[in-house]
Amino acid sequence: MKNTQKKLKAKHFRYLTQEHIDDPMKYLIGFFESETSIRDWLADLNTLINAASNAKMNPPRSSTGYLTRKLIEQVELAYVIFRKCKLKTIEQPLKFNKGVSDYWNQLLATDSSASNIDTAADSISRFFSYESLQQWYNILDDLWISLGDRDNGFLGDNGHEILAIKEFLLRLAADLGKIYEDAILPNTPKSYQEKNVKSEISENLA
Template sequence: MMKNTQKKLKAKQFRYLNKDTVKNPMIYIHNFYRYETNVIYWMNNINLFIQAGCLPEMADRAHAETGFHCKQMIEQIEIAYVIFKQCHIPKQKNPLQFVAQREDHFNYTHNLEYTWKGKRAPYDTISKFFSYQSLNKWYTTMDDLMIYMSTKESSYYDKFGDKILAIKELLIRLAFALYYIYEDKHLQISVPSYVKAEPAPVHEGKSRLSKLGELIHDSIDKQYEEKERKEKEEAEKEAEESKEEEQIALEKGGEISIESEDSAK
């Protein structure tokens, strides 16, 4: 019988993760995308951070919370690494190949959606992310960006060169990959047809919110529920209106057809 020699991940291996988020990355993913920000705002913050790290002249020192955003990005990298290791995601030879078919290009340019072979693929994105460089190298990259943006002149931007384009693209794609996991409430992985996966018991986490935290989260949850209810009602209303319009169009088409026949006679 073969032994599983892979060591379990522990919180002390990371800068910011705790025991709960290492055991269940969904705790972090849910909290971040439901309570802290949305993916478009987050993408914009990543863009601003990379710009400031490459060219300090572009840094918004008066308003941007660059240090806090750097910490958040490192947290996301760590969460992705936990998923990468726990799910035994393999590495790729060409991690910067982002387009597999025409549909991926269209989704990227027209829908602001990151897909692989026409489908959202967080699994593939996480594979690319850590195929490009290791967790330790990502730590170094983020630290360097933070250091360089603290200078007033762009004497260090050659440190990254063209690689900064790949770094920015991978960070943004990772943000969307985790968001897709949040939306789907799981990470979908392809397995052979003879394999039946049984998920481990869900780890809910032991840390409790304060009374104020509970009130804030309850308020946000109610806002989301109200928003989802309104969106559902609007979708149903649009579907009903569309159905009525189609019916009217069909009836008018019938009238025109009858009139045409009468004219012919």
């Protein structure tokens, strides 16, 4: 039986390039090694969502446009991983199983490591079980508009929805950080991972 799954191309996304669609790890390496750290990225996103929700929390001279675009890129990247790794949707995406201390560490960006979160596969599955890629585009468009138009009201000023969206976005950022730290995409066979590690060691010694 033929595989009828549509191949992902740059034209399917707003910002993601074909290079990063073909190799999501290349994007993560470039982002976390050249642009920011996991800790700083989580802190930036926390501030960004707060600013969209409450004008008084908008920091002066903030690069909200740049941050929002990067956030959209990473949602696109997560969708590529979701498709490439053939992750499954989850029936109750809001039913998180997480310790209280881990939750606050992630929410407040007090832990620079992403090692204390649920598996990246589980969290990315939850992310796209909660909303489709197109619906996430709509949410992030609304966030971007709310940063510039204080009369917009991010997500209709629905506090419960804002909290859920904030949780998903911060988890996603931490998940991508974890994938970067582990240097392997979710659901990748261990033998393939070991082969890549050996290959990298050989290249570094050459």
